[in-house]
Amino acid sequence: MTDRQPLSRQMVAHEYEAVIVGAGGAGLYAALELARTGVKTAVLTKLYPTRSHTGAAQGGICAALGNHEEDHWEWHMFDTVKGGDYLVDQDAAEVLAREAIETVIELEHLGLPFNRTRDGKIDQRRFGGHTRNYGEAAVRRSCFAADRTGHMILQTLYQQCIKHGVRFFDEYHVVDLLIDGGLTRGVVAYRIADGELHVFRSGAVLLATGGFGRIFRITSNAHALTGDGVSLAYRRGVPLEDMEFYQFHPTGIVGIGILLSEAARGEGGYLRNGDGERFMERYAPTLMELAPRDMVSRAIYMEIREGRGVEGQDYVHLDLTHLGKEVIDSKLPDITEFARVYQGIEPITQPVPITPTAHYAMGGVPTDIEARVVVDERNTVLPGLYAAGECACVSVHGANRLSTNSLIDILVFGRRAGLSMAADVAGTGLPDVAPDASEPVREELEALRTRAHGENVAHIRAELADAMMERCGVFRTQEGLDRLTGDIRALRQRYRSAAIDDRGRVYNTDLLEARELGYLLDCAEATVAAARARTESRGGHYREDHPERDDGEWLKHSLVYKTDGDPEIRYKPVTITRFQPKPRTY
Numbered sequence: 001m002t003d004r005q006p007l008s009r010q011m012v013a014h015e016y017e018a019v020i021v022g023a024g025g026a027g028l029y030a031a032l033e034l035a036r037t038g039v040k041t042a043v044l045t046k047l048y049p050t051r052s053h054t055g056a057a058q059g060g061i062c063a064a065l066g067n068h069e070e071d072h073w074e075w076h077m078f079d080t081v082k083g084g085d086y087l088v089d090q091d092a093a094e095v096l097a098r099e100a101i102e103t104v105i106e107l108e109h110l111g112l113p114f115n116r117t118r119d120g121k122i123d124q125r126r127f128g129g130h131t132r133n134y135g136e137a138a139v140r141r142s143c144f145a146a147d148r149t150g151h152m153i154l155q156t157l158y159q160q161c162i163k164h165g166v167r168f169f170d171e172y173h174v175v176d177l178l179i180d181g182g183l184t185r186g187v188v189a190y191r192i193a194d195g196e197l198h199v200f201r202s203g204a205v206l207l208a209t210g211g212f213g214r215i216f217r218i219t220s221n222a223h224a225l226t227g228d229g230v231s232l233a234y235r236r237g238v239p240l241e242d243m244e245f246y247q248f249h250p251t252g253i254v255g256i257g258i259l260l261s262e263a264a265r266g267e268g269g270y271l272r273n274g275d276g277e278r279f280m281e282r283y284a285p286t287l288m289e290l291a292p293r294d295m296v297s298r299a300i301y302m303e304i305r306e307g308r309g310v311e312g313q314d315y316v317h318l319d320l321t322h323l324g325k326e327v328i329d330s331k332l333p334d335i336t337e338f339a340r341v342y343q344g345i346e347p348i349t350q351p352v353p354i355t356p357t358a359h360y361a362m363g364g365v366p367t368d369i370e371a372r373v374v375v376d377e378r379n380t381v382l383p384g385l386y387a388a389g390e391c392a393c394v395s396v397h398g399a400n401r402l403s404t405n406s407l408i409d410i411l412v413f414g415r416r417a418g419l420s421m422a423a424d425v426a427g428t429g430l431p432d433v434a435p436d437a438s439e440p441v442r443e444e445l446e447a448l449r450t451r452a453h454g455e456n457v458a459h460i461r462a463e464l465a466d467a468m469m470e471r472c473g474v475f476r477t478q479e480g481l482d483r484l485t486g487d488i489r490a491l492r493q494r495y496r497s498a499a500i501d502d503r504g505r506v507y508n509t510d511l512l513e514a515r516e517l518g519y520l521l522d523c524a525e526a527t528v529a530a531a532r533a534r535t536e537s538r539g540g541h542y543r544e545d546h547p548e549r550d551d552g553e554w555l556k557h558s559l560v561y562k563t564d565g566d567p568e569i570r571y572k573p574v575t576i577t578r579f580q581p582k583p584r585t586y
């Protein structure tokens with residue numbers, strides 16, 4: 001083989017009872033459950049497993065352990081539902097809050113080095129939106145390992161997977177999902193090292209590919225978070241749920257978006273405007289800086305808009321100076337180091353300039369509470385396809401995710417996915433796969449790799465991210481979204497004839513980034529279509545032209561379907577069990 005040779009038509013075939021796409025927290029927990037049950041399992045990941053974004057999670061993972069003060073899973077469930085502006089499916093939120101407790105304890109038993117209380121229990125700290133007794137005051141519910149909680153989760157689970165013999169295919173980029181005749185049949189992956197296509201035949205495929213923050217210019221998300229699994233499902237006829245709800249985290253490093261965890265406010269940090277005022281007093285008098293993120297991000301932008309940014313600039317301050325060196329060094333070492341390295345600021349003595357950063361996708365591939373992918377408003381299951389983690393929407397987060405609820409979501413539902421898959425594959429044979437199953441994606445990749453002339457992919461990617469940031473960020477209007485719809489259509493057109501520089505096959509990251517741009521365009525298209533249709537404000541979706549929540553019309557999930565033209569949108573009801581919708585005050 002030479003570097004320039006065409007991709008071979010001869011596919012390399014593999015057979016596994018279960019295939020997992022993604023080695024973040026969701027994928028690894030599923031893999032561990034499958035391996036423990038003796039199911040032959042492959043994990044495919046485009047990154048080395050411990051480089052998954054879960055490893056960047058800083059702040060914590062919540063569970064109502066009550067190690068410092070009284071706490072109950074019912075309170076956690078209530079906070080999750082209220083934080084999600086009542087768009088949460090409450091059956092799923094109940095599973096999350098109940099199973100959070102055993103999941104964190106199991107993590108401890110698997111070897112995760114949590115911070116400890118004086119009497120040796122798992123330490124817990126406050127985080128936004130988590131309260132005692134249905135909203136009375138902030139409660140200490142988030143467990144943590146300094147500000148490296150996600151890193152520890154990933155290391156712990158990866159080691160356990162290795163111990164239990166999970167087979168990893170590192171640096172295999174999944175480029176197609178094989179669904180035929182209403183059945184899941186496997187995936188096609190591109191081996192990054194040599195550009196060879198591999199077909200994995202399997203009747204049980206889990207998508208655990210993480211988020212798609214890279215549709216925005218300023219984001220906390222790693223470069224690889226391009227919505228691959230979300231887009232591949234969308235292209236195969238699976239609708240995307242609640243895509244209009246995207247969370248901006250209040251405290252990103254100005255201009256670059258790197259995250260300064262909410263742990264900083266959980267440990268008692270203040271937000272101050274240009275007048276030195278703790279402005280959250282005016283927006284959320286009870287919880288102040290620990291109000292949910294959608295509210296804090298909007299409040300920061302309101303202060304800036306009204307001229308109260310620091311020195312008239314587009315940022316406010318995160319002030320940790322009153323916490324003291326000991327707390328900062330022991331509880332917030334990594335994030336304060338970010339401020340030193342990227343901003344030249346010493347957080348022990350100086351306030352840190354911050355601004356909101358695109359952070360978390362509440363929407364994604366719709367699933368039921370067993371992590372099975374569902375494809376319509378009646379929750380019809382697509383046999384053999386599963387999704388968990390940030391790429392999925394089981395709807396525990398509704399319109400706005402609470403802090404530290406993602407790490408627990410990926411583990412609770414990653415684990416459930418593994419258990420469902422193990423139950424479903426028992427006693428069934430492998431599905432058939434057509435001998436030319438990898439042909440359509442091979443042709444797409446070859447067209448891109450060999451195109452002689454065309455626009456540079458990086459320009460299109462940058463324009464998309466700028467346009468999304470400007471017109472589909474924290475504030476949205478009909479006019480902006482209408483314009484953005486046209487912009488995305490035009491970018492898609494340009495993408496069809498874009499070209500790349502590297503024509504080789506060995507580690508052709510140029511080719512894969514071009515492929516990822518296609519996924520980003522799909523995610524952006526679905527996000528904007530759903531945002532344009534929803535003429536109300538709820539959680540992370542704020543329409544300046546429709547500033548009120550409208551439960552009469554809009555207490556429903558959106559489902560966006562891909563078509564040859566504009567996407568089609570349908571709606572499905574929200575599952576309400578214990579908590580009737582109420583206005584949200586904090």
Ligand SMILES: Cc1cc2nc3c(=O)[nH]c(=O)nc-3n(C[C@H](O)[C@H](O)[C@H](O)COP(=O)(O)OP(=O)(O)OC[C@H]3O[C@@H](n4cnc5c(N)ncnc54)[C@H](O)[C@@H]3O)c2cc1C
Pocket residue numbers: 021022023024025026027044045046047048049052053054055056057058059060061149150172173174175208209210211220221222228229259261359360388389390391403404405406407408410
């Ligand atoms: C900076 C930061 C800090 C955060 N802090 C917290 C926190 O303190 N608490 C909290 O609850 N949440 C936090 N979050 C959110 C949380 O970390 C994520 O939502 C969560 O880790 C996502 O996990 P995941 O398993 O779904 O996906 P990820 O961990 O993102 O993993 C995705 C996996 O999919 C693989 N993949 C993707 N596409 C392909 C493809 N085409 N082919 C093969 N493999 C593919 C990747 O290689 C990777 O292994 C934070 C997020 C960020 C960005």
